[in-house]
Amino acid sequence: MRWSAFLARNVRPVVAVVLLLATAVVLVSVPSQGSAAPYPGPRQVTILPPGELYYGKTYNELAGDWWNWALQFPSEVNPLLDTTGEFGALGQEGRVWFLAGNFGGENVRELRVPPDKAVLVPMFNSLWWSPEDGNLEEVRALANAQVNSGADVWCTINGKLVEDVYAYRAQSQPGGFPFAIVEGGLLNEWGYEPRDAEPAVADGYWLLLEPLPIGRHTIVFHSSIPSMDWELQVTYYLTVVLPK
Numbered sequence: 001m002r003w004s005a006f007l008a009r010n011v012r013p014v015v016a017v018v019l020l021l022a023t024a025v026v027l028v029s030v031p032s033q034g035s036a037a038p039y040p041g042p043r044q045v046t047i048l049p050p051g052e053l054y055y056g057k058t059y060n061e062l063a064g065d066w067w068n069w070a071l072q073f074p075s076e077v078n079p080l081l082d083t084t085g086e087f088g089a090l091g092q093e094g095r096v097w098f099l100a101g102n103f104g105g106e107n108v109r110e111l112r113v114p115p116d117k118a119v120l121v122p123m124f125n126s127l128w129w130s131p132e133d134g135n136l137e138e139v140r141a142l143a144n145a146q147v148n149s150g151a152d153v154w155c156t157i158n159g160k161l162v163e164d165v166y167a168y169r170a171q172s173q174p175g176g177f178p179f180a181i182v183e184g185g186l187l188n189e190w191g192y193e194p195r196d197a198e199p200a201v202a203d204g205y206w207l208l209l210e211p212l213p214i215g216r217h218t219i220v221f222h223s224s225i226p227s228m229d230w231e232l233q234v235t236y237y238l239t240v241v242l243p244k
Contacts, residue, residue, distance in 0.1 A: 045157050045217065046210040048118075050170050054208060055095035055118055059170035062096060062120055063202040064177030067127050069098050072182045074189055085109030085236070096120050096208070099219070104230055110237040116211055119238075123165060124153045124223035125204025129179055129197040136176055136199045143171060143203040149228075153205050155221040162207065171203035212240045 050059040057065065069091050070080055077087045079100035088111040092098065097117040100109075101124075113119065126146040128139040147169070155162045176199030181187045183194040205223075217238045224231040 044213055048208045048210060050168060059206055060173045063170050064172055066098050066120060066122060067202050068179060070100060071187055072185045074184055075186055078186050083107055085111040099236055101234055102232055104232050106233045108235045112239045112241060115214055115240050115242060118211055119209040121207040121219060121221055123155055123205040123221045124151050125202060127202050129200035140201045143201045147203045149225055151223050151225050153223045157219055158217055165205055168207055169205050172201045176201050214240050
């Protein structure tokens with residue numbers, strides 16, 4: 001079943017959903033991670049390059065974790081639909097803190113992030129799963145095609161433009177990832193029966209930031225598909241403080 005965070009708002013709940021994905025290569029293989037290198041930003045903000053293990057996870061695995069996180073909540077508290085950042089701390093477990101995109105349009109969110117959490121930025125991504133959309137090879141092809149749709153993607157961190165964002169592409173590892181449609185979650189609310197929807201494939205452009213320095217940080221990410229008249233932009237004002 002296709003899920004697109006940017007297109008979902010324009011389709012009926014029972015129709016396909018799209019969220020944010022990546023590249024069309026050999027269907028059963030993980031694509032090249034590009035030439036991204038550690039990227040020091042302002043105030044010593046560092047973007048970690050794909051292809052390595054961070055906090056026990058690869059970019060490819062974190063993409064699946066992000067989808068399970070983002071879709072588990074009902075609409076009234078879902079971080080994807082959050083207009084202020086009020087629900088941004090829900091379900092934030094482990095060493096990586098997930099930021100949320102939206103289904104198109106512009107949001108400004110503000111929240112506090114612990115100083116020991118890496119931060120995952122979902123610039124543009126997509127999710128497809130079986131059996132609605134076919135077998136593993138077919139859902140991977142669909143995910144790849146969606147990310148290859150000519151999206152324009154950029155991100156700034158504390159006012160500085162991230163270079164070569166297309167090098168930060170990651171899709172689910174061979175075999176896909178375990179994805180669950182949760183009872184009471186957003187997809188269940190939109191008419192999908194709770195179940196394990198496997199295999200699923202996620203693809204997209206992500207940035208994994210090392211834990212941010214104490215203080216205030218501004219992250220803006222934007223993506224658009226001009227041919228589809230679709231555009232997304234999210235601004236996060238993050239305050240990193242020591243726990244009391």
